[in-house]
Amino acid sequence: MTVKVEVTEKTAGAVTGKLLLDLGFEGGRALGEALKKVNELGLSGADLEAWVAANKPAPRIGLQQNPGYVLNLEAGNDAEQDNLDKVRATMDVLMCTPTLRSGAVMPDACPAGPEGTIPVGGVVAAENAIHPGMHSADICCSVMVTEFKDADPKAVLDAVHKATHFGPGGRANGGRYSMSMDLYDAFRGNMFLNDKKILRAAIEQMGTQGDGNHFAFVGTSKVNGTTCLVTHHGSRGPGAGLYKLGMRVAEGFRKQLSKGVLKQNAWIPYDAPEGVAYWEALQLIRKWTKANHNCLHQAAVEFADASVKERFWNEHNFVFKDGDIFWHAKGATPVNVDFLPDTNGVQIVPLNMAEPVLLIRADVNDRNLGFAPHGAGRNMSRTAHKRSMAGKTDAEIFAEETKAIDARFFSGNIDISELPSAYKSAAEVRRQMDRFGLAEVVDEIMPYGSIMAGDWERDAPWKVKARAKHAARTREQAL
Numbered sequence: 380m381t382v383k384v385e386v387t388e389k390t391a392g393a394v395t396g397k398l399l400l401d402l403g404f405e406g407g408r409a410l411g412e413a414l415k416k417v418n419e420l421g422l423s424g425a426d427l428e429a430w431v432a433a434n435k436p437a438p439r440i441g442l443q444q445n446p447g448y449v450l451n452l453e454a455g456n457d458a459e460q461d462n463l464d465k466v467r468a469t470m471d472v473l474m475c476t477p478t479l480r481s482g483a484v485m486p487d488a489c490p491a492g493p494e495g496t497i498p499v500g501g502v503v504a505a506e507n508a509i510h511p512g513m514h515s516a517d518i519c520c521s522v523m524v525t526e527f528k529d530a531d532p533k534a535v536l537d538a539v540h541k542a543t544h545f546g547p548g549g550r551a552n553g554g555r556y557s558m559s560m561d562l563y564d565a566f567r568g569n570m571f572l573n574d575k576k577i578l579r580a581a582i583e584q585m586g587t588q589g590d591g592n593h594f595a596f597v598g599t600s601k602v603n604g605t606t607c608l609v610t611h612h613g614s615r616g617p618g619a620g621l622y623k624l625g626m627r628v629a630e631g632f633r634k635q636l637s638k639g640v641l642k643q644n645a646w647i648p649y650d651a652p653e654g655v656a657y658w659e660a661l662q663l664i665r666k667w668t669k670a671n672h673n674c675l676h677q678a679a680v681e682f683a684d685a686s687v688k689e690r691f692w693n694e695h696n697f698v699f700k701d702g703d704i705f706w707h708a709k710g711a712t713p714v715n716v717d718f719l720p721d722t723n724g725v726q727i728v729p730l731n732m733a734e735p736v737l738l739i740r741a742d743v744n745d746r747n748l749g750f751a752p753h754g755a756g757r758n759m760s761r762t763a764h765k766r767s768m769a770g771k772t773d774a775e776i777f778a779e780e781t782k783a784i785d786a787r788f789f790s791g792n793i794d795i796s797e798l799p800s801a802y803k804s805a806a807e808v809r810r811q812m813d814r815f816g817l818a819e820v821v822d823e824i825m826p827y828g829s830i831m832a833g834d835w836e837r838d839a840p841w842k843v844k845a846r847a848k849h850a851a852r853t854r855e856q857a858l
């Protein structure tokens with residue numbers, strides 16, 4: 380409905396918020412500022428109307444009708460059906476975000492956050508927009524493979540065990556891998572990355588893998604028997620810092636530009652200076668992450684006194700640009716060579732520590748939209764998985780699930796939520812990858828052994844203190 384507003388000389392010097400709203404202004408900070416300005420200028424009549432027409436902010440963009448997406452996910456049992464229902468529900472809400480043009484769900488998908496949040500295993504294409512919440516907090520989580528010319532798997536696993544660092548934080552002075560000074564300078568030249576905490580983490584965390592499901596895996600190629608090292612981790616503190624700043628800037632734009640868009644789906648317009656700077660920051664974080672994998676691989680090569688046949692790498696939490704379309708992958712492997720500037724044509728998909736790491740290849744098609752699964756994914760939360768294993772000790776579960784491999788936890792503490800039973804059926808994910816024509820498996824790295832962080836928090840000072848307090852209270856109650 381258009382409201383005809385009478386702007387008379389009588390309103391001069393006494394313009395009200397209501398009058399500006401009637402003239403087409405929307406509520407919010409801009410209205411307050413405009414009100415002050417027009418009263419300062421003493422505008423009225425045609426002058427006021429002309430000022431408002433020239434200065435009123437563009438109307439905020441509301442939600443759109445879900446444009447549809449490709450669902451490459453099937454359920455074979457109740458747990459899978461429950462997971463599928465939740466993934467569909469969250470995608471249906473997510474796709475109403477007005478920037479989104481298309482999307483896809485991979486067979487390893489699982490929900491990650493409140494309804495409307497992009498699931499793990501989700502891919503969406505946004506027009507002229509970068510959504511920090513859609514590439515995940517672990518920006519550029521990725522996998523690197525080094526194929527050795529001639530090396531013993533145990534020697535390589537021992538070498539990477541010596542070379543790597545798992546757990547929180549970074550490395551102490553004297554035990555660090557160096558970061559390229561060119562890259563450091565480029566960080567300083569970027570409005571997002573020129574941040575004390577990010578710069579410090581970039582120096583201290585080079586050569587660290589963090590925790591959760593990050594790993595160093597060693598196995599042998601099914602095709603030619605060579606030993607391969609596979610590492611999985613993301614951009615650590617520098618990426619987490621960028622994500623936080625990106626979400627803050629996106630939130631400012633969300634309030635200014637949109638109506639009804641969920642907080643987690645806020646975006647930075649690429650045609651704003653912040654959008655270009657954020658895109659450049661993502662590329663620098665990508666370089667840092669690649670260097671972080673690379674220094675560990677190179678150190679392992681040297682400790683094992685071995686030589687390299689080939690090394691390749693791909694990210695699976697990232698944003699890929701195609702003109703003004705930004706493809707966001709949150710746990711999806713890019714297979715479109717246009718998105719892979721340094722590919723050898725093969726991408727890497729891990730499943731779990733006791734299963735082969737798949738080497739895949741694919742052309743872009745209507746179902747994969749240029750992406751493939753990035754793993755097996757989970758059907759239940761870590762807590763639900765722990766609950767489902769009640770009745771057995773951690774040591775029993777570990778012995779049962781890792782009997783065929785050399786599985787190690789860097790912290791020395793077992794984390795059962797990272798054992799194979801915590802993940803979806805690898806066979807089922809492979810079957811669905813094939814059934815939906817997402818990618819073809821060209822080789823498999825057969826598992827020899829694996830290192831993960833393990834439950835490092837168990838020995839953290841606050842946990843030790845809490846346990847001691849609990850034990851003292853139990854003793855007191857027993858008296």
Ligand SMILES: Nc1nc2c(ncn2[C@@H]2O[C@H](COP(=O)(O)O)[C@@H](O)[C@H]2O)c(=O)[nH]1
Nearest residue numbers: 592594596710729730731732753754755756
């Ligand atoms: N080969 C191994 N694969 C593993 C291990 N732990 C987890 N995984 C798989 O990796 C993906 C990646 O998950 P992300 O969302 O954190 O990137 C996950 O879905 C699992 O299938 C392992 O120890 N070894």
Ligand SMILES: [Mn+2]
Nearest residue numbers: 520521611695
């Ligand atoms: Mn990952």
